Amino acid sequence: MSGIIERPSAILYPRKDSCIPPSERCRYKTDKKPSGPFNRKALLDYLEKKAREEKDWDEVKPYKKEVRGKIWKPKEQPRVEINDDIQLDTEWDEVLASATEEELVDLAAILGFHGMLNQTQYHQAFVENKEILGGGGFQGVAKYQEFKVYDEEPPNDTDVDKCLKQVKDNDPKLTELNINNMKNISMERLLEFGKAIGTNSHLEKFSMANTNATDKVAMVVAESLKTNKTLSSLNMESNYISGRCILMLLEAINVNKKVIEFKIANQRPVVLGHKVEMRIAELIRENINILRLGIFLEGPARVMVQEFLKRNHDNGGLSLVSQCSYLFVDQLFINVMTGFVFSEETACR
Structure with missing residues (x-):
C-alpha cells in the first residue's frame, strides 16, 4: 500500500x-536508451518549429465576417471660413521682415523672452557699442565672461598690545575695537580683553570674530558684561562657543540691557538644540532693548525671535528707528535666519 x-x-x-x-x-523509468545528451535549446527550437508547421485543427463553426447593427459615424464639424483677402500691413511688419537675426535677439531680450536666449546674449543686448562674441543670432556660441579680479583685503594690522593697554587704562579715545580674523592672538590675550571690558566705561563696539575663542573666553566676557554699561555692540562670530556659553552671554546682556547688537553666528557646534534655542527666545523676550541679533535658529524659536526683535523696533528703543524706514524691520527676518546682521548704513537706505 x-x-x-x-x-x-x-x-x-x-x-x-x-x-x-x-x-x-x-x-x-523507461527501457528506451537516450538518443543523445539533453539540449534544452534544441528542444525548444524543435517545439517552436513543430508548432509553426502543424496545421490548425478545423473549427466547429467557420469564421464568417458579418456586420450587425448600424455603424457609428462621427458628425462632421462645421468649417469656419476665414477671410484672408484683407491684409493690413503696418510699418512694424516691414521692420521685422528686414531685421537681421542679431536685431531679433536684442528684441527678444528687451521683451523678456529669456527662454529663447542664453545668458551672454541677454546681457549683450543691453550693452552699447557691443562686440558680437562667437557669432550672432539665436545660434551664437555663448562664451564665458572674464571674472573680475579684486584685491584681497589686507590683514588686520591692529596693535594688540597697544589696544589692550588702552582698554585696561579706560582710554576715552578708544570707543571701537576690532580684532577680527587675528588667529595668531593667544588665549591669554583674549582672556585679558574679556576681563578688561568689565572695567572699561568708554568702549562701545567690540569685535572679536574668527579669533579661535572658546567657552573659556566666552565665560570671562559674560562676567564682564554684567558690570559693563557702555558696550552697545558685541561680535563673537565664527568661533568655538557652545550653546551653553551663548546662553550665559545673553543672560549677562540682560543684566544691564545696554547691548543692542549681538553677533554670535557660525560657531563650531552648528546645531544648538531645541532646548537652547527656546531658552534664547525667552531671553530675547525679556530684553526690550536689543535690536539686532546675528544667530542661526531653526523651528519655532526663529519665529519667536523675529517677533520679539520686531517688537523692540516698534517700541522705539533707539533713535535709529525714527530715522530709518521700516524696511529695516523686514530685513531683520533675514538677519535671524542667515546669521547676517545689517549695518546701520544698510538699514537707512
Whole structure:
C-alpha cells in the first residue's frame, strides 16, 4: 500500500536537483536508451518549429465576417471660413521682415523672452557699442565672461598690545575695537580683553570674530558684561562657543540691557538644540532693548525671535528707528535666519 502512495507523489513532486540528470529526477523509468545528451535549446527550437508547421485543427463553426447593427459615424464639424483677402500691413511688419537675426535677439531680450536666449546674449543686448562674441543670432556660441579680479583685503594690522593697554587704562579715545580674523592672538590675550571690558566705561563696539575663542573666553566676557554699561555692540562670530556659553552671554546682556547688537553666528557646534534655542527666545523676550541679533535658529524659536526683535523696533528703543524706514524691520527676518546682521548704513537706505 505504501508503494502505491509513494509512486504518485514521486511523479508529481520530483526532486529539484540540477546536479541529477533529468531522467533520474523521478521514479518514472523507461527501457528506451537516450538518443543523445539533453539540449534544452534544441528542444525548444524543435517545439517552436513543430508548432509553426502543424496545421490548425478545423473549427466547429467557420469564421464568417458579418456586420450587425448600424455603424457609428462621427458628425462632421462645421468649417469656419476665414477671410484672408484683407491684409493690413503696418510699418512694424516691414521692420521685422528686414531685421537681421542679431536685431531679433536684442528684441527678444528687451521683451523678456529669456527662454529663447542664453545668458551672454541677454546681457549683450543691453550693452552699447557691443562686440558680437562667437557669432550672432539665436545660434551664437555663448562664451564665458572674464571674472573680475579684486584685491584681497589686507590683514588686520591692529596693535594688540597697544589696544589692550588702552582698554585696561579706560582710554576715552578708544570707543571701537576690532580684532577680527587675528588667529595668531593667544588665549591669554583674549582672556585679558574679556576681563578688561568689565572695567572699561568708554568702549562701545567690540569685535572679536574668527579669533579661535572658546567657552573659556566666552565665560570671562559674560562676567564682564554684567558690570559693563557702555558696550552697545558685541561680535563673537565664527568661533568655538557652545550653546551653553551663548546662553550665559545673553543672560549677562540682560543684566544691564545696554547691548543692542549681538553677533554670535557660525560657531563650531552648528546645531544648538531645541532646548537652547527656546531658552534664547525667552531671553530675547525679556530684553526690550536689543535690536539686532546675528544667530542661526531653526523651528519655532526663529519665529519667536523675529517677533520679539520686531517688537523692540516698534517700541522705539533707539533713535535709529525714527530715522530709518521700516524696511529695516523686514530685513531683520533675514538677519535671524542667515546669521547676517545689517549695518546701520544698510538699514537707512
